[in-house]
Amino acid sequence: IAEPFPQSACKRPNHGRRPRRLNIGVMKSPVEEVKESGSGVEVNGKFYDNSVDGVQEIIALMRKIEAGDVELAKSKGGSNDPTKPLLREKEENCLSAYFNRWKHKRDAPYLQSTNVVVWSWIGSFLGIAVLCYIHYEVCLKYTENLIFIVGSFGAQAVLLFAAPKAPLAQPWNAVIGNGVSAFAGICAWHIVGDGLGVMWLAGALAVSIAIVFMHWTNSLHPPGGATALIAVMEMKRVHELSFLYILFPAMLASMVHVAVALVVNNISADPLRSYPMTWIPFNMKPKTK
Template sequence: MSFGGKLKGNTQSPPRVSLEEMAWSWLGSFLGIGAVAGLNHLYFAGTPWTLIVGSFGASASLIYGAIKSPLAQPRNFVGGQVLSALVGVSAQMALPGQAWLAAPLAVAFAVVVMHATKTLHPPGGATALIAVAGGPQVHDLGYLYALLPVGAGALLMLAIALVVNNLPAKRRYPEFWL
């Protein structure tokens, strides 16, 4: 197929989901992010630690909004988040002060590592990028970043997903664990 032909696309967008589906996606996202934000507020305000990382917002779209997606399954969500955090911290430590190079390396390697481990989870790329571009507060955490906020926050959001996504009769989560 020619390059121009490929750019045209060859199929159509999947259908819009029902209002009921949207409502459950809203509730899961609200409770999931609410849990990490609330606990962060209670226990980590004014400390060097945090329970929140920006890429959790992206993860919420998947684990509460596209719960059948392979990208949203526990293996991908927790595995992709934690492995990408480790890759991001490694890039930051290998090239301190060289964010222009550490950032693309962090994301590119995060994507490859997630592919290789069958844990592809798009927000993981953001998690790796934040490890480099997140400023001194993130840099100071070192590899702890992969456990707190990333690992702990992911497990908390997963627990919410396991409850909320299984409340309605028509929803089921996960599709698989490992």
């Protein structure tokens, strides 16, 4: 279908007369055929140019018909019923459409090669070993309340060593994501958990606010959700740390973990296994249309 001329270029002087308006939804005779022709539309063989008010709306609706967004409303006899709107939205079973989203959408991934499995094991073993050594042999022996590892670092090890190319496993995500999550968790504990005594609400707020903070800082990191929840529901030692929990262990231990990942992930001879994929989390290039 050819593009219509601009409406402003096709308007004729009105000379004080009431403008005509074409509304094919309430025409006296059934609408058998509508097509675009030149600078207007042709309805049942009669031409209407762009000077007629409503033609542009009809052309826009015709575009929707071609795209399949709308369809002609038919009467029982099969022709268009002039007493009903010409166009009606296609009906769709909302419940069926919702459950269609549950369907399998892609092939299952293949098993990883032995090389990937071995290096994932080596990296995770060394990473957690370093954190545990600092925790048990330094923090617990020589400090009163500092800790250097919590449960979320187990999840972090999976990302850093088993999926080092994942966007959520990059250094910025690991360090900043854990840091802002710890801040959200401690705030939720002080204000809602310890302050109001509503622990279930404190836990929910800790995780949800941590996700918001990670979005804002472009540092989404799944273990961060656990770091936030641990700040609310974990042992008394974490609560005693208060806002120091953001540094010990959330950010400093994450830095050590990332340092181990930098060494181990780049030792492998596999050219596809390298870390990190990016240091700068924000795209500095101008956005193209």
